[in-house]
Amino acid sequence: MLTPEDTLRLNVLIATCVAIRVDIYKLAVVGLTENKKEQTITLNPSGDSTKYIKAVQKLLVSQILGSMGGYPSYLKRWSRMGQVGSSNLKSLLKIGNIEAVVAVANSQNLNDEVLDLVWWCATNTDQQAEIGRFLLTRNFVIKHPIGKQIADYLLEFLPFTDDTTQLIDTTNLLLQEDLISPQAKDRLWKQGQRKPAFLVGFIERMEGNLPNNNNTIALDNNIKELERVNSEQGQIMLQTINHILKKINQEHVLYRTLEVLGAYLSHPMVQRLADIEQCQTQAENVLAQLGLDNEKIKARLLLAGVSEQLVVGTISAHSLAGSAIRKKLSNVLESIQAALKLLTTPI
Structure with missing residues (x-):
């Protein structure tokens, strides 16, 4: 029961x-006025603070949405599906429920008018990074001043991100256009030499524009089938992927790296297959169909057939993690790394 004063x-x-927004840790409710000034109410619960916060949120919902049962259940289902109508957006940002903020952030109807309010509502909440990632998937947010604010927060938050998928996704998103400075990008690239998950974000986002910190040069480009491989950026891409695979100890890093590799070297005559020996046979057959006899081209055709299909079944079946991934999948990884080594060696 809320006190009359708090009500x-x-x-x-x-x-x-x-x-x-409701600060559940400080037991406070903060409002933002039309002219961007904050008003804070410090709550005075007489009993269980968790129940008191729920009572606060129930009041907000009932007054703003006319719902007596708390945050509408259908919005919980739709929060991450982008199906919240434009007429609800502003109202949802006044009910002090973070799921409602997620719903607005992920709404297909999100626009400039409410973007800054969404980010303000997300501030100092447990879901701030998640909401930031949602927002940076939208083109108009990247070009908006709020985009840089979100990027600054996510960059600062990155060292505290333990989830590998979130780390890759965040790095990928931060590398869009000029959200972060060249110096910050360089730091991320250097961190990736020790923590390969960062590099996965780079190879996903910055194809054709990867940093060249090792003075990598293009190889002989006279062979048409190897033009993409032998270019300066092609060499950096393959060297980076090889570096990631040498240190592989996490399934999602492996899945996404193989997806990038297969897509980067895709060939109209090559299909992605679920068995490395089939990939090798396919490469030999395509090489013969092309009327060529070149080990580098065969290696390139082999890599065009790789994807997460090669490893996901084995990892799932054996619940592999850490160094066990490298050991159990040594036949797959060694074949891929041998091809990468051949393609990055001047001959």
Whole structure:
């Protein structure tokens, strides 16, 4: 049960603010006015603070959405599906529920008008990084001043990201256009030499524009089938992928690296297959069909057939992690790395 004083102050906040967030740790409700000034209410629970916060959120929902049952269940289902209508967006940012903010951030109807309110609502919440990643998938956000604010936060948050998929995704998103400085990109690249998950973000996002910190040069480009491989950027890409595979100890790093490799070297006559020996046979057959006899071209054709299909079944069946991935998949990884070594060696 809310105190009469808190009830009154919350109603004033509802009437005067365009966005509201609830700080469950500080037991406070913060509102943002039309002219971007913050108003803070420090709550005064007499009993269980968790129940009190729920009572606050129930009041906000009932006053703003007219729902007495708390955050509408259908919005929970739709939060990450982008199906929240444009008419609801602003209202959802006033109910103090972070799932509602996620719903707005992921809405197909998100626009400039509410973007800054979404990021304000996300601030100092457990879901701030998740919401930031949602927002940076939108082209208009990248070009908006808020985009750089989000990027700055995610860059600062990155060292505290333990989830490998989130680390890759965040790096990938930060590398868009000029969201972060060249110096910050260079630091991420250098960190990737020790922590390959960063590099996966680079090879996914920066194909054709990878950093050349090792003075890598193009190889002989006279062979048509090897033009992509032998270019300066092709050499950097393959060297980077080889570096990632040498240190592989995490399944998602492997899955996404193989997907990039197969896509980068894709060939109209090559299919992606689920068995490395079939990939090798396919490469030999295509080489013969092309009327060629060149080990480098065969290696390039082999790599065109790789994807996560080569490893996902084995990893799932044996619940592989860490160094066990390299050991159990040595036949696959050694074949791929041998091809990469051949393609990055001047002959």
